[in-house]
Amino acid sequence: QSALTQPASVSGSPGQSITIPCTGTSSDVGGHNYVSWYQQHPGKAPKLMIYAVSNRPSGVSSRFSGSKSGNTASLTISGLQAEDEADYYCSSYRSSSTPWVFGGGTKLTVL
Amino acid sequence: EVQLVESGGGLVQPGGSLRLSCAASGFSFTTYSMSWVRQAPGKGLEWVSFISTTSGSIHYAESVKGRLTISRDNAKNSLYLQMNSLRVEDTALYYCARDCGDYSFDIWGQGTLVTVS
Helix, strand or coil: CCCEECCCEEEECCCCCEEEEEECCCCCCCCCCCEEEEEECCCCCCEEEEECCCECCCCCCCCEEEEEECCEEEEEECCCCHHHCEEEEEEEECCCCCCEEEECCEEEEEC | CCEEEEECCEEECCCCCEEEEEEEECCCHHHCCEEEEEECCCCCEEEEEEECCCCCCEEECCCCCCCEEEEEEHHHCEEEEEECCCCHHHCEEEEEEEEEECCEEEEECCCEEEEEC
16 A cells, blocks of 8 residues: 655755645545654654644644645644754554555755 | 663574564553554655554554564563564564554654564
């Protein structure tokens, strides 16, 4: 079964805002409010940034926000900072024999 | 400190077996479901397997069904992944991850590398 669809890369300048889309189907992103976003720096484990579409775990900056419209979820990072440069992965619950599915990942470059 | 520490990775020939372990500390292991997630070199994340608190609910990715077996020992605060009939495409860094609810993983280990060659 296909992974969720994310752009391979996005970029932005410090202080700007960027949005990373994550497109799925009615069986996953569109059918459930269980979309998560993870940040992964090189050589490090993933870090949970957003859960249940738009909720931030304790300790995650308010510059990170999540939303969903139809079959597409989005992660928005405002006030870009150099330390935001990382890979970002979306994940969703899927109504199938494989309940969890990840996106292919998006490399964020801060120019 | 809340922590997950994986071990047991290594180099194995195709068709071989390995058993991965994940030691949990700093939280009540018995009250959390757990998953294994893997990442092939230079690739994205792939969910592998899930186990509920009492082992009553278990799920596998289609790519590993029948070859990998997840288990846990709540008395030892440990999660396991028995890997049999390994294939070259199983080569990856294997992370254990704590399920915090809402189908999200809030705590990850540092990973253990499995190389099938």
